[in-house]
Amino acid sequence: MTSAIDESVIDETYPVAGQDNDTQGFRDNFGNIKTALGVAGSEITVLQNNAVLKASVDGNNSTVTNNMAGSTIRNGKLQGMALNVISNSSGDNTIILNASNASVYNITNIDSNTTIQFNAGWPTWSTLSDPSLVSVRVMLKAKSGLGSSPIITLAAGANTLIADTSSAWYTTATPSVTMTVSHTTLKYKVIEAFSIDGGTTVFVRFLGEY
Numbered sequence: 098m099t100s101a102i103d104e105s106v107i108d109e110t111y112p113v114a115g116q117d118n119d120t121q122g123f124r125d126n127f128g129n130i131k132t133a134l135g136v137a138g139s140e141i142t143v144l145q146n147n148a149v150l151k152a153s154v155d156g157n158n159s160t161v162t163n164n165m166a167g168s169t170i171r172n173g174k175l176q177g178m179a180l181n182v183i184s185n186s187s188g189d190n191t192i193i194l195n196a197s198n199a200s201v202y203n204i205t206n207i208d209s210n211t212t213i214q215f216n217a218g219w220p221t222w223s224t225l226s227d228p229s230l231v232s233v234r235v236m237l238k239a240k241s242g243l244g245s246s247p248i249i250t251l252a253a254g255a256n257t258l259i260a261d262t263s264s265a266w267y268t269t270a271t272p273s274v275t276m277t278v279s280h281t282t283l284k285y286k287v288i289e290a291f292s293i294d295g296g297t298t299v300f301v302r303f304l305g306e307y
Contacts, residue, residue: 102136103129167222167229180234193217196233196296206240207247207278216254219296232291234304243280250275251288253299266303274301 106129112118145154153159180200185192190211194202195218204213213235223229239247251274252258260267260274266286268275278286287304 100136100140102133102140104133107133167220194233194235194290196220196231196290196292199233201234201236203236205236205238207237207249208240208243210248210250212250212252212273214252214254215258215290215299215301216252216256216296219292219299221295223293223295225294225297228293230291230293232289234287234289237278237286237288239278239280239283241280241283246277246280248275248277249286251290251301253296256296257298259298259300261300261302264303276303 108122108126111122111126149163149165150161153161181198182201182203183199184203184205186206190209191214192204192211193214193216196215197218197220215233220229220231223231237249248268251260258273266276268277276286276288285307287307288301289304290299290301292299
């Protein structure tokens, strides 16, 4: 952005050495300096609130979270980037996964039939008229020592959930998707849920068993 600070109204040649100077000139300069500092302060506040930072600017050099609020980053390269992971040692029968909290959920020790809801945290700025693809990967693993394999139900609450039907990775596909995680092999099953309309319609697909 172009700064609104107007330094041209500050007379750097005033006061003139060796002569009696009118106090009005002092007042004008001081007033103009105060105005310029006020504009600078406002612009710095805007930058602190909106700039993309690698650390805090309060002198503590603390780690920061940059919330882009739907803004576009374009024409660049990504290197050494990572996806945020939240681990959950499951003991809940219903788990609501918030798409804004993490890109990957690692859910282990599933010991009973569990419903996983994909109805929270999808960005409101992603709509069918201005779509953006947002995805969440989920790693699912049963607890050891169980007598049977837990049934996992994937749902989207009041929204629509659509399963990839190209492979038989699920037990049922409508109105919700059900699948099992093995209590014998204890392998991870990995799925991905994604939406282009802020979670109104959520698509799920099977990424593999590991």
